[in-house]
Structures are given as structure tokens and as C-alpha cells.
Amino acid sequence: MINRLYFTSNNKQIQQHAFEAIKEEQNTIGYYALPEQDITPVSAYCQTIPEEIRTIVVIGIGGSSLGAKAIYEFVRPVKKLKRKLYFFESTDPINITTLLSKIDLKTTHFLVISKSGTTVETFSIYKYIYSLHNDPKAYTFITDPGSPLEQYAQSIQASILHLPNNVGGRFSVLSTVGLVPLALCGIDIQALLKGAQVVKESFFNEGYLKDTLLKKAVYYAKNHAQYHINCLFAYSESLKYFCEWYVQLWGESLGKHQRHSAFHVGLTPIGLIGPKDQHSFLQLIMEGTRDKSVTFIKIEDFNDRITIPDITLPHLESLDVLNGLPFEKLINMQCDSVMEALLNEKDIPIDSIIIPKTDEENIGSLIFYYELLTSLVGELIDVNTYDQPGVEAGKIILKKKLEDNIQKLEQKNSG
Incomplete structure (x- = not known):
């Protein structure tokens, strides 16, 4: 996988602190x-x-x-x-x-x-x-x-x-x-574990992903008060449930009280699928409040070669530009066009992840990449990435409601 950042973050001291903390966490x-x-x-x-x-x-x-x-x-x-x-x-x-x-x-x-x-x-x-x-x-x-x-x-x-x-x-x-x-x-x-191992080795053994992950994590942490919404814009229907997994990972790990203060912090995850969400949520990203960063995910090889037929439709001749175009090329052109439009806005942080093809090794890499990124951001915004007290609070209330319900049923039956 290739991760390209279209923003800068060069605080080497903070990056080194985060790296050493993650090494220790192992x-x-x-x-x-x-x-x-x-x-x-x-x-x-x-x-x-x-x-x-x-x-x-x-x-x-x-x-x-x-x-x-x-x-x-x-x-x-x-x-x-x-x-x-x-x-x-x-x-x-x-x-x-x-x-x-x-x-x-x-x-x-x-x-x-x-x-x-x-x-x-x-x-x-x-x-x-x-x-x-x-x-x-x-x-x-x-x-x-x-x-x-x-x-x-x-x-x-x-x-x-x-x-x-x-x-x-x-x-x-x-x-x-x-x-x-x-x-x-x-x-x-x-193969799934091999993909994860590739990312792990790249990060911990001075590979290119070390620099990329650290820069990205530091940027998110440094700007989390302004860009507190992180949008994952995946251009493949096959990544729909990956987006759901990311929302849980990001939300449950990073939405916390800080460890050394009473402040509530967090980065809100949004999962989007292109191109359909170009026709809905993109408007909010493009012209709405500047509180969102966007990560685009593209697949180079969909392992499917279907193309748009070379057909001219009456009154729709302008759409002949689509003729003979592979769908996998069209969807990536759509992704690239949205990225270019957002880059022209100058004040929306974006990056892209390119997955070579649809297979186990590549999804394993993507999974471990996001786990590492979550751990890094959690360390930098000073939260316990691995607990979930907010979730537990709701479970405690539900348990009490269930116990009360049993008591009511017992009283009703005894009466």
C-alpha cells in the first residue's frame, strides 16, 4: 500500500516521542x-x-x-x-x-x-x-x-x-x-497476517511507513481541536464494512477524558463510499465548516475488467466520452477528481491510500496500518486508547433496567 500525504507535519521531537511510546507499548x-x-x-x-x-x-x-x-x-x-x-x-x-x-x-x-x-x-x-x-x-x-x-x-x-x-x-x-x-x-x-507484518516491519524498522504514519498522527493530534472530524472516503463498495470497523476503532479508542487533565477530547470518524457519497456528504466537506480531514482509499486493480460499451445514445452523445472505459478506471478517475477539487480549497487536509489489488494481504496491511495510526494518535492526544468507560456506563444502566424488569415480572406473577 502507498500512503500519500498532502499536508505537512515535521515536528521531529514529537514524532520521536510517539514512536518510543509505541515501541514501549509492545x-x-x-x-x-x-x-x-x-x-x-x-x-x-x-x-x-x-x-x-x-x-x-x-x-x-x-x-x-x-x-x-x-x-x-x-x-x-x-x-x-x-x-x-x-x-x-x-x-x-x-x-x-x-x-x-x-x-x-x-x-x-x-x-x-x-x-x-x-x-x-x-x-x-x-x-x-x-x-x-x-x-x-x-x-x-x-x-x-x-x-x-x-x-x-x-x-x-x-x-x-x-x-x-x-x-x-x-x-x-x-x-x-x-x-x-x-x-x-x-x-x-x-496472507492476511503477512500483509499486517509488512506494515509492522516498515513502521518499526525504519521503512517508509514510519515517517508517513508519524507525520499523519502528529498532524491529527496537533490539529484535533480544529479538524476533529476524520472522513474515510473509500472508493469501493467492498470497503463498506472496513469503514464500519474503522468507525468503531477510531471512535471507541480516541473519544476519552485525557489522562492528565479533565478535558474531553476525540476525533469523530465518518465512513464514506465513493462515488455515491460524492452526491451527498461531499457538499458538506467542500463548502461546510472547516473541521474535517479526508483520507481517500483507492484500489488499483479490482480484478474485474468490465468496460462501458461503445454505444451512442440518442440525445446523449456528450456521454460518448465514457465509451470503452473500464469501470475500474472510471471510479479511480472520480476519486482523483474529488481529491483535486478539495486540494484546490487549500484548507482541507487530505491524504490518499492506494491499495494495489483486492486480496487478503492488502486488507491485512490496511487493518494493521489503522491500528498503528490509532495507537499513535491516542498517545499524542493523551488518552488511554485501550479502555472504553463510556461504553461500560451504558452497560451498567442496562443491567439495572433488566434487573428491575425481572422484579416487576415477579411481583406481577406473585400478585
């Missing part, structure tokens, strides 16, 4: 080590799933599902996969019913993923599906060692896999959380 934060992991245990587990299983279902939410979904939906259009993969992530009853209508329970294996082992959304869905298909062999549980979920899985003699130490949910896609469902579907997880 001793305590687990996601940094994931690119080098041995995938033999994952491959061995996958061999235990019978060939007659045609569908894999992930029951999980947030970091338990978004990363794997981003990779699956990126690779699926260009690769013949051995199994379909579905994600149950919502307590929306219509969504649950619709997804269930697409699968055959008898030929489906379910991966129930919860780091804590007590996620409300995950287990409300699991309880419903288990009531329809109560065969423990149809389920594998992925959780932290010693969690309530592990104890439950042991009690029904179901398969259990563990998350690695010190890997938070939104940074877990390159762990068992993402690798297992992806490998079961036939995605090349070794």
Missing part, C-alpha cells in the same frame, strides 16, 4: 504481536469442522464481529470461498429472523464470541438460536480464559477457543476472533 499491548503468530492451532481447529458444514455464523457484536466482516466482505467478491459467513450482531428482531431464513441450522456451525463472556446482545441472540438448535457440537465459544462463558461451554461440553492476552476487542481481528471464521470460509489467513 511489552503490554497484545495486538502488536499478532502478525507473527503461529496459525497452526487455528488450522488444526478448522480441520475439526465437518465438510458437510456449509455455513459459518458469528454471534457477536462490535470488536467480536466488525473486523472479520470487513475482511470477508472485501475478499468475497473476488474469491470463490468454501463456506458462507453470516453475522448476528443486532437484537433487532427483524434482522434475526431474516438472517435465520438464509441458513440451514443442520449445516451451520456457530461461533459465539464474547471477550467478557457476558455480552447482553450476544447471549440474547444465542439463547434464541440455541432454543431452535440445541446441539452443543454446533457451537464453538471464543472468550477469555476463566470467563463465565468458558465455564458454560465446559458444562455443555462444547468447543472453546481463547483470545490472546491483552488484546482488546476492537484490536482483535487478527486473533482467533477474526482468523477462525475467516479460515473456515477459505480465506488465506497467512
Whole structure:
């Protein structure tokens, strides 16, 4: 991947501080080590799933599902996969019913993923599906060692896999959380990790991405009060779910109280897909408040050569300029034109990421690139990148509401 910055940030002292902090974090934060992991245990587990299983279902939410979904939906259009993969992530009853209508329970294996082992959304869905298909062999549980979920899985003699130490949910896609469902579907997880490793080596071993990532992170941190909205403008429908993963990663990691002050800080993530969002959100970027930076993502090779037919339409002869043009060239011309228009505005920070082609190695690189960038920006704006107290507060309130609801039902029944 190639990252081109169209803004400058040359504070070497701050860049070096950020780099040293991230080097030190490797001793305590687990996601940094994931690119080098041995995938033999994952491959061995996958061999235990019978060939007659045609569908894999992930029951999980947030970091338990978004990363794997981003990779699956990126690779699926260009690769013949051995199994379909579905994600149950919502307590929306219509969504649950619709997804269930697409699968055959008898030929489906379910991966129930919860780091804590007590996620409300995950287990409300699991309880419903288990009531329809109560065969423990149809389920594998992925959780932290010693969690309530592990104890439950042991009690029904179901398969259990563990998350690695010190890997938070939104940074877990390159762990068992993402690798297992992806490998079961036939995605090349070794190539995925290779792509992540390329970015890691470039950053930590004086490659070109070190300078680029540090300049970008310092610019975002230095200007986060003004340019506090970060737009990811991806020119491929296959990156739609990558944008969703980025929104969770960026928002949950960077929206915090500062560690050494009482200030609230953060950078708001926006995921956009070109060219369709040229006809909506682009207007706000172009002429709205100057509070947004924009990163464009382009794919050089879409692995699809369809072209616009050489046809002249009556009264639409001016559109003959499209004739014979490959769609992959058109979409990148659209991206380049929007970038040029924004550069002409002079006061909108933009950069571009160019992905050579649609495959596992390139999405692995993009995933790890954004994890590193998130860690760097978190360090520079002085937040704990790896906790989420704001999310936990809502969970505590929900737990109290559920307990109150049970008490009301008990009082009603006893009366």
C-alpha cells in the first residue's frame, strides 16, 4: 500500500516521542504481536469442522464481529470461498429472523464470541438460536480464559477457543476472533497476517511507513481541536464494512477524558463510499465548516475488467466520452477528481491510500496500518486508547433496567 500525504507535519521531537511510546507499548499491548503468530492451532481447529458444514455464523457484536466482516466482505467478491459467513450482531428482531431464513441450522456451525463472556446482545441472540438448535457440537465459544462463558461451554461440553492476552476487542481481528471464521470460509489467513507484518516491519524498522504514519498522527493530534472530524472516503463498495470497523476503532479508542487533565477530547470518524457519497456528504466537506480531514482509499486493480460499451445514445452523445472505459478506471478517475477539487480549497487536509489489488494481504496491511495510526494518535492526544468507560456506563444502566424488569415480572406473577 502507498500512503500519500498532502499536508505537512515535521515536528521531529514529537514524532520521536510517539514512536518510543509505541515501541514501549509492545511489552503490554497484545495486538502488536499478532502478525507473527503461529496459525497452526487455528488450522488444526478448522480441520475439526465437518465438510458437510456449509455455513459459518458469528454471534457477536462490535470488536467480536466488525473486523472479520470487513475482511470477508472485501475478499468475497473476488474469491470463490468454501463456506458462507453470516453475522448476528443486532437484537433487532427483524434482522434475526431474516438472517435465520438464509441458513440451514443442520449445516451451520456457530461461533459465539464474547471477550467478557457476558455480552447482553450476544447471549440474547444465542439463547434464541440455541432454543431452535440445541446441539452443543454446533457451537464453538471464543472468550477469555476463566470467563463465565468458558465455564458454560465446559458444562455443555462444547468447543472453546481463547483470545490472546491483552488484546482488546476492537484490536482483535487478527486473533482467533477474526482468523477462525475467516479460515473456515477459505480465506488465506497467512496472507492476511503477512500483509499486517509488512506494515509492522516498515513502521518499526525504519521503512517508509514510519515517517508517513508519524507525520499523519502528529498532524491529527496537533490539529484535533480544529479538524476533529476524520472522513474515510473509500472508493469501493467492498470497503463498506472496513469503514464500519474503522468507525468503531477510531471512535471507541480516541473519544476519552485525557489522562492528565479533565478535558474531553476525540476525533469523530465518518465512513464514506465513493462515488455515491460524492452526491451527498461531499457538499458538506467542500463548502461546510472547516473541521474535517479526508483520507481517500483507492484500489488499483479490482480484478474485474468490465468496460462501458461503445454505444451512442440518442440525445446523449456528450456521454460518448465514457465509451470503452473500464469501470475500474472510471471510479479511480472520480476519486482523483474529488481529491483535486478539495486540494484546490487549500484548507482541507487530505491524504490518499492506494491499495494495489483486492486480496487478503492488502486488507491485512490496511487493518494493521489503522491500528498503528490509532495507537499513535491516542498517545499524542493523551488518552488511554485501550479502555472504553463510556461504553461500560451504558452497560451498567442496562443491567439495572433488566434487573428491575425481572422484579416487576415477579411481583406481577406473585400478585
